[in-house]
Amino acid sequence: ATFGSHKAKFGSGSRFGLHIYGSKGVVHVATGGLGSAWFLDNPSWSPIKGKVQWQEITSEGVGKVEPIKDGGLGMGNTWIVKDLIEAIEKDRQPLGSAYDGRGALEMIMAVYESFRVGGVVSLPLKNRKHPLTMV
Structure with missing residues (x-):
């Protein structure tokens, strides 16, 4: 997997999101309490060439x-707090x-540990110290 990020010089930041390329297609997830998510049923690395629609x-x-209509950015915090209260009342773990x-x-931390050891690491990590303190 790879991750790339940069701060946009122009614009409102509304283009922030995540693309996940898998063996069955691509998922795009945007931000928000009920952020939009889309699936493209095309596993190729160049899905723009296909005729499949998102x-x-x-x-x-x-x-x-x-069915949920109120999904603004702030609603995510509200849902988390409601779930935490319900988890306490019902003696269960929060979602x-x-x-x-x-x-x-x-x-x-595995990303940093992989860099530190120069290779693949397994989870759970054997080293329980912060990898950046050991570089």
Whole structure:
């Protein structure tokens, strides 16, 4: 996998998003509490040459109508807090738990650890120290 990023000199930043290229196609995810997501059923590296159209992905699935209407950027925070309160009341983990956060952080640290050792690393990481403190 690769990741590229840059700060745009011009514009409002509305072009921010993520493309995921997989064996069955491409998914584009934009930002927001209910950010838009699209699927292209074409696994080639040059999907523009195909005749397949992008299909919207909603909370109901690919090509289905989105039932949630209030999905502004701030709603993501509201949904997280509501889920946290419900998780406490029902004695369950939140949908985005501390374990999920730890796993995401470990994947980020794996990038640095891979650089440090000069090769592929496995998860969970054997080295539990911050890799940048060891460079």
